[in-house]
Amino acid sequence: MICTCIVENHRQREEGNIIYPVYSRRSGGLSVGVNLFPDKKRCNFDCPYCEVFPFERDAGFDIETMKSGLEKVLAAAGAQNNAVKDICFSGNGEPTLSPCFPAALEAAALIRQVRAPQAELVVITNGTGLLRDETFDLLREAASGPMALDIWLKLDAGTGFWYKAIDRSAVPFERLTGKIRDFARIAPVTIQTMLCTVNQSPPSRDEAAAWLSLALELAGTGNIRKFQIYGKARPAPLDPLASALPVSFLEERAAALREALETAGLTAAVEVYP
Numbered sequence: 070m071i072c073t074c075i076v077e078n079h080r081q082r083e084e085g086n087i088i089y090p091v092y093s094r095r096s097g098g099l100s101v102g103v104n105l106f107p108d109k110k111r112c113n114f115d116c117p118y119c120e121v122f123p124f125e126r127d128a129g130f131d132i133e134t135m136k137s138g139l140e141k142v143l144a145a146a147g148a149q150n151n152a153v154k155d156i157c158f159s160g161n162g163e164p165t166l167s168p169c170f171p172a173a174l175e176a177a178a179l180i181r182q183v184r185a186p187q188a189e190l191v192v193i194t195n196g197t198g199l200l201r202d203e204t205f206d207l208l209r210e211a212a213s214g215p216m217a218l219d220i221w222l223k224l225d226a227g228t229g230f231w232y233k234a235i236d237r238s239a240v241p242f243e244r245l246t247g248k249i250r251d252f253a254r255i256a257p258v259t260i261q262t263m264l265c266t267v268n269q270s271p272p273s274r275d276e277a278a279a280w281l282s283l284a285l286e287l288a289g290t291g292n293i294r295k296f297q298i299y300g301k302a303r304p305a306p307l308d309p310l311a312s313a314l315p316v317s318f319l320e321e322r323a324a325a326l327r328e329a330l331e332t333a334g335l336t337a338a339v340e341v342y343p
């Protein structure tokens with residue numbers, strides 16, 4: 070199903086749309102989503118704040134439908150003088166788990182070149198694809214080469230304890246952060262961190278200190294495009310297991326990171342999306 074109407078939520082994604090244009094607060098404008106999982110959610114994290122509600126549909130991902138849908142949406146946006154900020158792989162799960170991801174990424178890059186060369190190409194990932202060599206290499210080449218893929222990489226925790234609470238994955242924390250370190254040494258990434266309560270508890274001071282230390286270490290590679298600290302803004306199926314924190318909490322964490330970056334002589338933008 071292809072829909073060219075632009076909305077401010079992600080309902081189209083859960084209605085089985087492969088392409089879904091939305092106004093995105095993080096992109097600061099029109100973002101065209103690419104959903105590799107129109108039939109059901111697939112993810113190896115189980116974040117309590119995840120916004121994907123349970124659903125199941127018959128039609129799976131089809132690359133020809135994706136290509137024609139992307140062409141159509143970008144043409145419609147162009148005809149309305151609606152500048153597309155980005156084409157973003159996110160959808161109902163972890164994009165790198167899809168066997169169609171490499172071909173879909175290449176197709177999206179080619180279509181962008183013709184229809185919306187100003188648009189960023191973005192993938193939102195929990196980083197577990199970096200544990201597979203072929204995906205690690207694909208993302209490295211895409212981020213460092215002419216495609217200039219902007220990888221929005223999830224880093225919700227600085228400790229294994231908080232990682233278990235907020236991401237609830239079987240992937241070991243140390244293994245994952247080790248690969249994130251390896252990747253940041255050789256390719257640019259944007260780091261995304263969700264701050265919310267889990268079971269009424271906010272991340273502890275020890276967790277905040279560990280996250281800050283890891284964030285600084287990553288910034289020291291010189292490859293962090295920016296840090297995005299964001300809050301829980303939309304309903305989730307597991308509500309109220311995860312809840313929003315006050316904006317001041319997010320701002321304090323951002324201020325601590327900015328100060329630490331400055332003290333260390335490092336530069337990276339730190340943005341807050343409550």
Ligand code: SF4
Binds near residue numbers: 118161162163
């Ligand atoms: S990684 Fe993303 S898709 Fe997966 S559970 Fe977490 S928020 Fe949901």
